[in-house]
Amino acid sequence: MEPRSVLDIDFRALTDRVFHPSPAAREDEVLYFLLVDRFSDGQEDGYLDNAGSRATGGTPLLGAADHGNAVPPVAGEESAAAWRAAGGGWVGGTLAGLRTKLGYLRRLGVTAVWVSPILRQVPGAGTYHGYGTYDFLAVDPHFGTGEDLRDLVAEAHRLGIRVVLDIVLNHAGDVFAYEPDVVPLWTGQPYPVRGLRPDGVWPLELQRPGTFTGKGRIVDWDRFPEYVEGDFDELKDIHLGSGDPDGYRPSPALIALTRAYQYWIAYADLDGFRVDTVKHMDQGAARYFASAIHEFAQSIGKERFALIAEITGDRAFAVRTLQSTGMDAALGLADVQDRLEWTVKGARDPAEYFALFRNSLQVGVDSHAWFRDRVVTGYDDHDQVRKGPSKARFAADDLGRRLALAALALNATTLGIPCVYYGSEQLFDGRGGNDRYIREAMFGGSFGPFRSRGRHAFDETHPVYVELAKILALRRRVPALRRGRQYLREISGDGVGFGLPRLLGAGFPGALRSVVPWSRIFADHEVVLAVNTDPFEARTAWVTVDDGLHAEGSTLTCRYSTDAGVVGGTVPVEARNGKAVLLTVPAAGFVMYEAAG
Template sequence: MPEKRVADIDWTPLLERQFNPSPVAWEDQVIYFLLPDRFSDDTEREYNDIRGNPVNKGSTPKFNPAMDKDSLGGPGGEEAWRDAGGKYVGGNLKGLTSKIGYLKRLGVTAIWVGPIFKQVAFQDTYHGYGVQNFLDVERHFGTREDLRTMVDTAHSQGIYVILDIILNHSGNVFTYKGDKHPYWTGAEHKPGKEFEVEGYNDKDGKPTIPMGQVNLENFPEAFPDGAVWPAELQPITGFTRKGSIRNWDLDPEYLEGDFEDLKDINLGPSMANNFTATSSLKTLCAAYKFWIAYADLDGFRIDTVKHMGDGPTRYFASNVHEFAASLGKENFLLVGEVAGDRERAFNTVESTGINAALGIADVQDKLENMIKGYREPQAYFDLFRNSLLVQRDSHTWFRNKVVTMIDDHDQIGKGQNKARFCYADEGATYIVGAIALNLFTLGIPCIYYGTEQDFDGNGGSDQYIREAMFGGSFGAFRSRNKHCFDESTHTYHEVSKLTALRQMYLPLRRGRQYLRPISGDGVNFGLPTMFSPNRMLTVLPWSRIFADKEMLCAVNTDFERASEAWVTVDSELQAETDTLECVYSTEEGGVGKKVKVEGRNGRSVFLSVPKGGIVVYK
């Protein structure tokens, strides 16, 4: 039985063991993000286990593109599939543990696992962001011991584990009086007022439990599926109670309001200076330190940091970093979801002490559309360097301050037009180059589950970009009961080569980066740019330089034909008559090809890049 209060936790046995140390540098890692409900249910067959041996004992066969794509069929088939996507579909921690070998061979070195904490009982918050008990694991996902087993298995394979956590809000744990869904800015009340509350919700979503410290003798049904736990969160002052956010950038509305029916927790004032933590914030700090000690975790991804404020974020970061360091985890990773422009994200990282930001300045849109020819390359590359942000004359490289990715589970910037990278604009042609761009440019790269299997995620809303990797009732590519753990697919195979290359060459992980000028005639050079108002079809090259070693990478934004260009390289590191050797190419037979350095625009080489592909030279 899980504890009802953090004060009941006996820490001593948890601390009497050797903990997994942190990596030296998180920018050396390749993160893989998954939602437990959508990844694996441990019933698959025709996949390879942790040792690479075939597994044929399960009930779910492997997906066959020729037979299973768009295979819903029959009356009501599509509707049933679509409806299933809004509910739990069956993925769990045991399933994730069984696929550690699949991730290891892909080249993954850290797993970011979506929230696993106990959810409100009366809603299908399969995504994990509707927490009702911060000290227990959601039964759909498994048990505490399943979490510990998964982490231990990952560590045995050299893979770190980052857990997605929530501080800003709980699930739908109480009901407002009268109006069940008031807004912070309503028509008939003062903005930002505290609303009256009917009570804590029971297991059926009815507000039958008085809000305040729960008396289990009078309301025994409150545990485990009613109210909110641990008990230290239950006083009415533990929540702001000011209704839902309507204006997502209005201060203080975005700091005090609820996320729809997810209830805002009172963490304290937003300002970092002279901050005083609330009881709720202290309770959550203790709860998450418990999980670090219990499961030997290596990092947290913190949800909705923008809506917490710098004061609570700094307090949490300081507490967690100190505790993790006491366990030998000197570089425990804290990644904050910081929506908004780059300056806000960078300032949040600097002022709060979290390690990195996720989702800054629409980085995913810039990355995705740059390789498809719809965004200026310099807009993406400038995300990682700007002396003005740090008040210095020289460049500061944000090599480990940003987590970068292509696909994700929210795609906030796409509004109601959500779909994965591979859905449109020849995405399946570009996907290897796009992942290479993610892996070989600055930042901590992250792959969203299924991207390595060309998932398309078309449908418009969140659920369609959260397909079940294991099939079930909401399988990928509009299918059911067929899994996609296929290590023979082209994209999986190429990504595993790219991650191996990244591990082999230090400049690809830690080097400074420079978008390189190109030329069609070897005389007139300029940075790649959109001369056409519609699309940029060209060679897009960049260098990574570390300790006097240069690696030259280039993608082709033209998916129909190969592109050629003279590409500038570093004139101090490369001499005329030197040669660069190709160490990766999406063109068969391209590896091993050599190009000669010539005295054009300082120093340049002539590159040919396959259609929609990538080359890497050393």
């Protein structure tokens, strides 16, 4: 029976067992983020199950001819409107369905799956995403049961995959109404409320007076204290406590929520939390939660339980927040996402992306390697705040489709903890300009990818899936790709004049069509990597390598190339700009070279 109060939880019984250990290092992980409602219902036909055997089901595999089958021209606007409407509500993905696709993720190279919030949501069509919780002690029936969560985690652990659950502390769902029944704007003053809605809010401790700030919805998302005290539209802000971080006084609500999330760690053997909207919480509240969760996790043997904080904003703000709160890594940094995407598409200087992981002292960090396990990197996600009304996936146009593998490779082999957003390995396009269109259902249903329905996309023969799996396998094998220092390398066309790859103009798309190389060095072992931002033509350039690690006349061996025919071939090290090698990178391609042995 589900507990109704945190006092109902028998922690002694829950913790009397051996728990799955934490990873040796967070930077070794490869995250995969999915929305449970949009991932799998377990009914797909012809996919490979967790053991690698062909499974049967009712939903066929998506083919090119199925693109647009939900919006055929002959059907008119009515059919297109039905497909669009389906994307605004529950589609039908479940925890049990996700469990059947863990083999798909393991074979891709995923080591940790980040699962969207799965606790019980306020009634209605608009909370399929999971961020409108009213019961923090129960799994939403749309997703399954607590036992389904426990079974998912157990199977993931058996396959070598950790599970990071997305959680919300900052707010609950639409659990009460203001008086009158409209959502007022934040003015800094509390508004009268009518009381809790019929389903209430749980655990019982959240039903006390003073649980919610009750100050209306945020209008200015960057004005303090508005963005801390205000509601996320209809989602109601929870009063977490008061005071500065060093002397913070947690509210009864924060204490109860912390205990509830400790319950889920023990109940399901979770490996980490992605903590939603940390920017919008008091830093003292985030610190209290981080301390209590880390201590609880360590007490049951999870020494490196991950707390990944969603911190929208720039790098310096994220660093200050992590240092103040004690959370482990930041996710959602707009400058990381934006610079990664536009570096590959040739519209930003590559130095801007690589500089995010340098100059640690400028943000008060005393280690050059500090960022390697403190920043989750990626470019596509489920809300794309940075894009405003122009939301679409990286592969929404021809340029993005051609360069998608290069973007995934750059993300996987540069500093940070890489995160793949579900469907990127299948080139989902997410066109439409709204959140719903970047949340397509992998299993098809009524809101499938590429404006389809009734077709699933778990295709392990897709070229991007196949090549990304090879790249992630190299990441597992080569420590430098996970833990090494990182250097953007100078290039040359003639082997005489060298310089960093730069835009030719003022940042217009397509301004940079070039080899973009970098090195990862770990324990005197250098790996040289490069992408080609030219989507149509192969590019050749002299690439600088470490002068002290290579002798003139030695060679580097190609370990990976999007031109499979050159893998295993070698290039000589020459005395140019210290030392350099001549590399050819296929159009929109990626290569990796290292010294033999």
